[in-house]
Amino acid sequence: MIPFNKPYLTGKEAHYLYQAVLSGKISGDGMFTKKCNQFFESKYEFGKVLLTTSCTDALELAALLLKIEPGDEVIMPSYTFVSTANAFALRGAHIRFVDSRSDHPGMDEDKIEELINEKTKAIVPVHYAGVASDMDKINDLARKYGISVVEDAAQAIDSWYIGRDGRKPLGACGDLGCFSFHETKNIMAGEGGMIVISNPEYSGRAEILREKGTNRSAFFRGEVDKYSWVDIGSSFLPSDIIAAFLYAQLENIDDIQARRISLWNRYKNQLIGLEHQGLLATPTVPDFATQNGHMFYVVCRNLDERTRLADHLKKNGIYAVFHYLSLHSAPYFQANHDGRSLTESDRFTDCLLRLPLFYELEDSQVDMICETISRFYTA
Amino acid sequence: MIPFNKPYLTGKEAHYLYQAVLSGKISGDGMFTKKCNQFFESKYEFGKVLLTTSCTDALELAALLLKIEPGDEVIMPSYTFVSTANAFALRGAHIRFVDSRSDHPGMDEDKIEELINEKTKAIVPVHYAGVASDMDKINDLARKYGISVVEDAAQAIDSWYIGRDGRKPLGACGDLGCFSFHETKNIMAGEGGMIVISNPEYSGRAEILREKGTNRSAFFRGEVDKYSWVDIGSSFLPSDIIAAFLYAQLENIDDIQARRISLWNRYKNQLIGLEHQGLLATPTVPDFATQNGHMFYVVCRNLDERTRLADHLKKNGIYAVFHYLSLHSAPYFQANHDGRSLTESDRFTDCLLRLPLFYELEDSQVDMICETISRFYTA
Numbered sequence: 001m002i003p004f005n006k007p008y009l010t011g012k013e014a015h016y017l018y019q020a021v022l023s024g025k026i027s028g029d030g031m032f033t034k035k036c037n038q039f040f041e042s043k044y045e046f047g048k049v050l051l052t053t054s055c056t057d058a059l060e061l062a063a064l065l066l067k068i069e070p071g072d073e074v075i076m077p078s079y080t081f082v083s084t085a086n087a088f089a090l091r092g093a094h095i096r097f098v099d100s101r102s103d104h105p106g107m108d109e110d111k112i113e114e115l116i117n118e119k120t121k122a123i124v125p126v127h128y129a130g131v132a133s134d135m136d137k138i139n140d141l142a143r144k145y146g147i148s149v150v151e152d153a154a155q156a157i158d159s160w161y162i163g164r165d166g167r168k169p170l171g172a173c174g175d176l177g178c179f180s181f182h183e184t185k186n187i188m189a190g191e192g193g194m195i196v197i198s199n200p201e202y203s204g205r206a207e208i209l210r211e212k213g214t215n216r217s218a219f220f221r222g223e224v225d226k227y228s229w230v231d232i233g234s235s236f237l238p239s240d241i242i243a244a245f246l247y248a249q250l251e252n253i254d255d256i257q258a259r260r261i262s263l264w265n266r267y268k269n270q271l272i273g274l275e276h277q278g279l280l281a282t283p284t285v286p287d288f289a290t291q292n293g294h295m296f297y298v299v300c301r302n303l304d305e306r307t308r309l310a311d312h313l314k315k316n317g318i319y320a321v322f323h324y325l326s327l328h329s330a331p332y333f334q335a336n337h338d339g340r341s342l343t344e345s346d347r348f349t350d351c352l353l354r355l356p357l358f359y360e361l362e363d364s365q366v367d368m369i370c371e372t373i374s375r376f377y378t379a
Numbered sequence: 380m381i382p383f384n385k386p387y388l389t390g391k392e393a394h395y396l397y398q399a400v401l402s403g404k405i406s407g408d409g410m411f412t413k414k415c416n417q418f419f420e421s422k423y424e425f426g427k428v429l430l431t432t433s434c435t436d437a438l439e440l441a442a443l444l445l446k447i448e449p450g451d452e453v454i455m456p457s458y459t460f461v462s463t464a465n466a467f468a469l470r471g472a473h474i475r476f477v478d479s480r481s482d483h484p485g486m487d488e489d490k491i492e493e494l495i496n497e498k499t500k501a502i503v504p505v506h507y508a509g510v511a512s513d514m515d516k517i518n519d520l521a522r523k524y525g526i527s528v529v530e531d532a533a534q535a536i537d538s539w540y541i542g543r544d545g546r547k548p549l550g551a552c553g554d555l556g557c558f559s560f561h562e563t564k565n566i567m568a569g570e571g572g573m574i575v576i577s578n579p580e581y582s583g584r585a586e587i588l589r590e591k592g593t594n595r596s597a598f599f600r601g602e603v604d605k606y607s608w609v610d611i612g613s614s615f616l617p618s619d620i621i622a623a624f625l626y627a628q629l630e631n632i633d634d635i636q637a638r639r640i641s642l643w644n645r646y647k648n649q650l651i652g653l654e655h656q657g658l659l660a661t662p663t664v665p666d667f668a669t670q671n672g673h674m675f676y677v678v679c680r681n682l683d684e685r686t687r688l689a690d691h692l693k694k695n696g697i698y699a700v701f702h703y704l705s706l707h708s709a710p711y712f713q714a715n716h717d718g719r720s721l722t723e724s725d726r727f728t729d730c731l732l733r734l735p736l737f738y739e740l741e742d743s744q745v746d747m748i749c750e751t752i753s754r755f756y757t758a
Contacts, residue, residue: 192618
């Protein structure tokens with residue numbers, strides 16, 4: 001059986017775990033948390049970086065930083081993980097869902113402006129499969145209407161947007177960017193996340209909110225003589241054990257990325273023939289984006305075909321999985337949706353199938369998976 | 380230098396970390412999360428147990444389960460960690476703070492009823508230093524007025540309430556109980572927590588809220604054919620790496636507890652003489668409570684004396700630390716406080732000093748600390 005995903009140890013995880021414990025501090029903001037922060041700030045020139053316990057928590061921190069409150073509206077794609085929406089719904093926001101692009105599950109940038117009104121507080125692009133949304137278009141809208149941009153970069157580590165000002169890492173193209181280190185991600189810690197603060201206006205309060213609403217960070221810098229409750233907040237800091245594990249992964253990020261991108265290209269080269277025959281679609285990467293080897297998927301012609309293809313793969317020992325269900329028609333939300341039909345989002349809901357992609361997947365396994373897919377269409 | 384706290388490895392943490400990775404699943408609800416849940420359910424006969432990323436998160440989950448909303452009131456001690464209050468403030472609740480008992484920092488159970496009105500949704504006792512609040516009194520009030528009880532049992536693992544129905548573990552005396560596995564706790568994972576659900580009314584929804592508002596758990600049990608967004612929610616599950624670390628600690632809980640209680644008793648026996656001379660107070664344990672070796676503190680006669688004692692200890696290589704600042708007079712809250720003076724809470728704010736207490740602290744170090752304190756008072 002080829003699993004859909006398999007966590008990968010680079011080799012130093014347990015060693016760093018011991019180091020963390022021997023340092024005398026394994027709670028949040030320990031030595032490995034600092035190493036991870038420095039790594040990100042130096043490799044990607046990110047502004048302020050704060051590790052969190054999950055991308056969900058990073059998104060919730062973003063919603064708190066934006067002071068989202070009941071009555072506010074937030075714009076995001078319907079084809080996304082529930083956390084993108086929940087983080088803002090928890091603060092009382094009404095979500096305005098946008099359809100996907102026809103060539104990509106990311107949100108259709110040309111359908112955002114019609115949803116903006118005086119209640120709109122933020123646009124939340126989701127860089128699906130690590131492939132950028134068109135950030136120039138989105139940032140232009142945000143500036144025009146004075147609203148914020150929060151990137152859901154859960155899948156988008158080490159991927160780039162190429163806009164009119166050149167190349168910029170995803171997660172650093174808006175005001176705030178949220179990353180995931182869930183075990184299905186390129187770089188992982190089981191569960192984990194990070195917020196990148198590119199708009200310095202949010203830095204000071206971010207420090208307070210993630211320290212349970214206290215000015216503890218200022219206290220440790222000697223700026224106040226005791227720390228106290230100064231704002232709402234939560235506990236966003238991960239254990240330094242998580243950071244130790246993560247750091248062992250980060251040290252190998254170039255190797256991990258090279259391998260994953262090579263696997264992605266191998267899939268693409270072998271399945272492009274079926275796409276040319278009109279049997280399925282493979283992922284597209286717009287000119288303004290890169291792909292980071294996070295995910296390889298195919299898009300079938302309809303739900304029935306996808307179900308049969310997944311079954312066929314399973315019978316052949318290959319575990320391929322579908323992905324999101326359009327959030328605008330979810331049981332929790334459908335009564336609040338404004339009735340627009342989001343046909344591309346529904347199409348990806350029905351037709352997208354993700355293929356196995358992990359560091360230890362072998363070239364011969366990719367070949368076997370592609371042959372198995374070919375057999376399905378030629379049978 | 381004797382630190383205030385030092386994380387302790389029982390020896391199997393890294394071994395279990397490898398096992399978790401080799402199991403092929405290190406995200407939430409992996410094999411070690413299940414082992415931890417089973418451990419707690421079997422050793423303490425807890426109802427449903429769910430690990431969380433922190434006690435803060437467990438409290439937030441409790442606030443969501445209780446459907447706290449703006450206008451609701453929640454009653455809790457003023458002398459507590461900000462998270463106790465923030466978890467409910469995040470949902471819009473107004474907090475009604477109660478004074479501490481005169482003999483203990485826990486809340487004065489006789490001052491709760493006067494604060495109950497039709498807006499009151501919950502009472503949140505905090506079992507300070509692992510020593511129980513009087514749960515029969517609190518539960519009687521809750522039943523009389525139809526409100527819920529959420530125990531903040533952050534410090535209270537392996538400690539007990541002895542009420543009219545016999546002995547019950549803390550965290551299982553109310554509707555919901557919240558625990559911490561922060562590195563300063565008896566059993567730790569750096570950062571970590573747990574919610575114990577004793578009122579089965581909350582079990583089903585707890586499963587949904589912690590799975591980001593989806594019915595994913597029901598899906599894996601085969602009760603629904605796909606999982607979707609059915610409620611608000613967040614990501615409360617810790618990485619299985621955290622659970623692996625925690626499980627290594629749990630296997631040694633009896634040994635850890637015996638050692639910590641022995642250190643606590645050693646402090647008590649050596650400092651009781653100073654208490655008899657009226658120079659300081661040592662912790663009291665009411666008849667209805669046990670102590671779990673979590674914390675040993677002394678209560679000085681005034682703020683100035685505490686400051687001088689802490690300085691004296693520091694000069695002698697001993698790191699002793701004060702604790703909470705009354706929340707009712709915190710910058711974030713004071714304008715919302717109703718003006719009652721909470722004198723005992725303020726006294727513990729000014730006068731309580733926590734002494735070093737951790738597994739690897741040696742008897743001779745306790746003796747040295749006690750002698751250093753004695754010298755302070757005889758000088």
